[in-house]
Amino acid sequence: MDKFGEYQDKTILVTGGAGCVGSNLTRKLGELNAGKVIILDNLSSAYEWNIPDLDNIEFIKGDILDDAVLKRVFKERPDYVFHLAAHFANQNSVDNPEKDLLVNGQGILKVLQYAQLTGVERFVYSSSGCGVYGLDSKMPFEEHDISISLHTPYQVTKLLGELYTNYFHNLYDMPIVNARFFNVFGPGEVPGKYRNVIPNFFYWSITKQALPITGDGSETRDWTFVEDIVNGLLSMGIREEAIGEAINLGSGKDHQVLEMANLVNELTGNEEGVAYIARRNWDAKTQLLSSIEKAERILDYKPKTSFNDGLKRTYQWFSDNWENIEECAEF
Secondary structure (H helix, E strand, O other), X not given: OOOXXXXXXXXXXXXXXXXXXXXXXXXXXXXXXXXXXXXXXXXXXXXHHHOOOOOOXXXXXXXXXXXXXXXXXXXXXXXXXXXXOOOOOHHHHHHOHHHHHHHHHHHHHHHHHHHHHHOOOEEEEEEEHHHHOOOOOOOOEOOOOOOOOOOOHHHHHHHHHHHHHHHHHHHHOOOEEEEEEOOEEOOOOOOXXXXXXXXXXXXXXXXXXXXXXXXXXXXXXXXXXXXXXXHHHHHHHHOHHHOOXXXXXXXXXXXXXXXXXXXXXXXXXXXXXXXXEOOOOOOOOOOOOEOOHHHHHHHOOOOOOOHHHHHHHHHHHHHHOHHHHHHHOEO
């Protein structure tokens, strides 16, 4: 049997399934011969052209706050739920804190309620390793060392999501897993005002602009290739030892922002270099690094894609989809 053969013929709901992680996860589930993969996404920060075109994938445009839509998807009685839908991310939440709380707070509560009523086999929630650890957490970040002194509404509501999943696990014995993502990058993320730094840098580099670095460039991030994240999520869905746990999904390695910017410019042939601008006042964590020991032990998680290879594959995706990306990118 395939390593993830348990997904064969199963019905799987992926909220936020049109985004970077979601599109890669749903494609993999489709290739694993899942019976039906249901993508629920309101396309607020994703695009239909990015959804995998496979016979066993069904796309439903809708919002996790809409009870009529939730009733429709849970009528299919999904065996697994991967809850990736979110109001993303830090700056967006600072600019729109009420919407952040509505989507990331009430949204997950609604999805959990329907999942509990229909008796799902596993509920996997995409939390944020970059969010739930604070300045008082020691690096590399270990799962037990979370913080309640946070710097953005997004960080607050991602932790709130974990509190809700834990509540459903404790009261209803729901089989949940909290996945703490670290700096995901890779094919499938369209650049934009509130998107991550790597897709935005590729966009600006391709269009021959200097890459804006907030700080001095020595800041580090634990960039993790999306395929490694997907493999971690798939393991979370089937490993019994993962139930009730919060688990980091990172690369376990850190790289400087300036190093990343130079690699992006080198790949695209951009000679405009970088430009230094003031650090955002919420951007208090200059260093990020995950401990992935727990993921290795419980999930047999082994990141396989090097940072350099991941950047090359991301650039290839940009090249292959440039017409759509250029049309959709909004800054």
